[in-house]
Amino acid sequence: MEERSLQSEISSYIGKLLRDNFGKGPASVYVTIQKPYVTIYLKDFLAPMEKLLVGQNNKDKVEETRDLLMQELIPDIKATFRATAGLELNSLYYDWSLTNRSGMIIGVIQSDEELDPSVKDYQHKAALHEEIKKVSKQAEKIPEEVSSFKINDRTIVVERNGILVAIEKEMIRSGFGEQLRMAKRRLEKRLLHQLSLEKVLQLKVEDIFVDWDFDSDLSHIILIVKPES
Incomplete structure (x- = not known):
């Protein structure tokens, strides 16, 4: 199609x-x-x-x-x-x-296709990763790995691996995953909004979304930005 x-x-x-x-x-x-x-x-x-x-x-x-x-x-x-x-x-x-x-x-x-270089390499990527690490350190710990992709002129996807701390893993094992998700959403989004992301990206950030795969210790942050005129 x-x-x-x-x-x-x-x-x-x-x-x-x-x-x-x-x-x-x-x-x-x-x-x-x-x-x-x-x-x-x-x-x-x-x-x-x-x-x-x-x-x-x-x-x-x-x-x-x-x-x-x-x-x-x-x-x-x-x-x-x-x-x-x-x-x-x-x-x-x-x-x-x-x-x-x-x-x-x-x-x-599920795909074996290589990403287009323009998706992987975009302006201010390294600086954005540093800001994301700051938030992660404040909320839990510095991720073991950070990668990001600008999949269109409005959407940046940031992937973090290895961010959960011991107490969070214990909460998940004890059946408090949903409560943890809600608390982490509030905390991380508040911290992300406090960052100078717009100054780093030189773009207006219109929306921020965050979610986790607790089983894989993986998180995605999605930034919706205003395209350059």
């Missing part, structure tokens, strides 16, 4: 899936396929009841409910990608920016 048609089909599918399960779908769904990633950026995604809870400062309840629903939807999403797009998703991550009424779903595609 031609890439533009594929992106359009995925966009329609995700919009309908979220509308059917959340009661309201996003106004816009932006899909990018740049192996080994597929990113799905959601705009204007907040149901009326969620809006009420956010207004009452109950964001955690909204995120907890969304996380539960997404866990149920992940197998369907993976199966649909496999059947309609021929893409095998090894893993799927997601995060929300309730204040901006936006969201991000990112899939890691």
Whole structure:
């Protein structure tokens, strides 16, 4: 299938899936396929009841409910990608920016293809990695490895390996993974917003998303930036 048609089909599918399960779908769904990633950026995604809870400062309840629903939807999403797009998703991550009424779903595609050099090498990459290490050190520890890719003119994906500390691993083993995820989201996003990322990248940062694969001790940070004019 031609890439533009594929992106359009995925966009329609995700919009309908979220509308059917959340009661309201996003106004816009932006899909990018740049192996080994597929990113799905959601705009204007907040149901009326969620809006009420956010207004009452109950964001955690909204995120907890969304996380539960997404866990149920992940197998369907993976199966649909496999059947309609021929893409095998090894893993799927997601995060929300309730204040901006936006969201991000990112899939890691099983692929042996080499990344385009322009995706791996972009301006200010080394400086960005140093800032990410600062946040990681404050929140847990310096990652064993940091890599990043600018998969389009608006989206930077940062991957961190080896960031969990002993107490976090024990919480996960004890069944407190969801509570840990919620706490880490709040902490890391607050620290990321405090950084001078815009000065480092020389681009306006419009959205920040974070998620983890605790079993693999792996994390993804997704930055949505305003393209250079």
